[in-house]
Amino acid sequence: MQIVRRRKSSGELGDDLLSRFISESSSYSDEFLRDIIVSFVLAGRDTTSATLTWFFYLISIHPEVKTKLLDELRAVRARGAREGELTVEQVKGLNYMHAALSETLRLYPPVPLQTRACAESDVWPDGTKVKKGKTVMYSAYAMGKSEKIWGSDWEEFRPERWMDEGEFRAVNAFKFPVFHAGPRMCLGKEMAYVQMKTVVAAVMERFEIEVVDEVKKKREVEFTMILRMKGGLPVRVRRKTMMMNDDGTVEI
Template sequence: MELCSVFLPTILLLLLSVLYSAILFFKRSAPPKATESLVLKSYPVIGNLPHFIKNGRRLLEWTTDLIASSPTGTVTVAPIVFTANPTNVEHVARTNFQNYPKGGEILSTFHDFLGRGIFNSNGEEWLLQRKAASFEFNTKSLRAFVLDKVRHETVDRLIPLLKRAGRSGEVLDLQDVLERFAFDNICSLVFGEDPKCLALESEDGERFYHAFHEATELSIERAKQPFSLIWKLSKWLDLESERRLRESMETVHGLVEKYVRSRRKLSREGGGSDFLSRFAADGAHSDEFIRDILISFVLAGRDTTPTALTWFFWILSSKPEVVEKIREEIRVIRSQRRNYDSEVLTLDELREMGYLHAALSESMRIYPPVPLRPCESRREDELPDGTRVRKGWTVMYSTYAMGRAEGIWGQDCGEFRPERWMEDGVFQPASPFRYTVFHAGPRMCLGKDMAYIQMKAVAASILEGFEVEVVENRGKHHLSMTMRMEGGLPVRIKERNIS
């Protein structure tokens, strides 16, 4: 009798919940008006979980199809709202920015790896890091430092590697080459330390590279779990995936903390141009906080530019006319500046390369490095297109779907056409609320200009000096921290005679 009295209220509450959900599910409501966003009908009790399980491996395609079928470019799959509507993006990313921070579940999922770094924080902690990073990114000395590191990595490592592969006929995984290139560069920028991953010359660098990659992948696997309780239980039980994550994080944190302690001592003697020297010289932050900030910077530089360049070279493999236009642009700029011998273009020359800039932008429109941008609603809200958002729901704008939206880019949105970015021979940028590759509003990417510098320097050097042949069928994506190419990009290199 006592047992019944304890469980009866719970059982009745559960039955009422099931009955209420069933009524909502079977209720025949009027079809949505032409101006209403699409709302995916959920199942009783379990909601939309079956939809996410069924489409988990094709999330981008599934949500893009749903968005395309919605009159407003928005679809509600409670508790998530997916949108490709520029007015909604502006509302979430700028107008009502304070209501849409990063969600608590996301922060919790990545906390072990990213701590309180800029990519895993809100409020004052985020603002503090944003202001400090914004100041650093806007200094001329930093831009010169970045280009100097890119030039060194290109001339001393990338070009010799490609020449050797061309002579031997070796097949290279271009995605792996570009990721190692980017990792060397971002570590030099952030820590003032060169891991020499592209040259395979450092055991510590190789260990850092692989540990960082594994920690990133396993953290993403956490985020893909339908309930956070699953990974938390796995962590408590010390299951294999969580054990591997802990071990890889220990490697990453240990090396970064070693760099921080070392630079603390040097900063008293004058410091350097890298981020670590600049933050260490401040003396206002703990070693752990600096560690978290720097890991976020490495994450940003390691993944995004190589992902963008991998898709770019894959697209160009079937666009010889675009390749020739880029090469002609390089020839013209070199001729005008009488720069015939340097293997890397100067900063001013790279900035003049409007067509290459357009081709890279067009590639990222179709294959954005970060295809989905989530945030969480603090309060109930209504988006500009009328979509209702409940407190605690996730609003996710899809850069991937926006790049394929006919309403934004026209009927030829499925075509790769760099000319859409050019007007009278000059590159014309798009609104960040239409072209969300670099985010928008207060969280807009601070490294955008430097990302373009690096991508243009690498792309120009490779296209000018080499023919790149893709030797295996590719084109499928793998969703990690970025939209990497599944299986890499195997290519064969042939050196060009440009004399």
């Protein structure tokens, strides 16, 4: 709250999220501003960081996926700016990475369980009756592991299931409710993918992430509000050297 008050009274507004909300309307109370910032941090930081932890674990036990991710990065680099940060177009072009992150989210959805209260009595398409005031829960974690939804290979980490002729193929949000579905769906979904893809690309291009051997075999989930990896992920990090070939392609 102090930060909110200080920022408001100083009048020094920058490019950050809080400054943007302050300059949007003078009617926003200090409490509202505090709550919206906390919501964005909770919604946007822990979800993406938990996903990335699982992602780096999964690619460490699936080297074939890691190789394909690096191949895609090389190909995308070869088509555009070859050094520095990736452009938005290049990030968008990372279809296989999008698929690998979606596959991570299927197996380890950061928001594993969701609860809703029924505002009105209703009958669902399958005939289930729900009464006004009742609580309904669904689990994105269980749905991601459903054979009925994902087929007999549901247990496998297989980004290819999201690909169609080299392009990422999204699935219906009601089948994959990791970002929720319907009118109150996650507002940051696209931003989350852009953030995660940018981080993954930057890390994979610059560093070799080696998961410490003893923990490689099995990681357990921890059900808090966010689905985390129990004990975190101990890794060894080595800096790589990026080499530019004569034809402009990059060796990672």
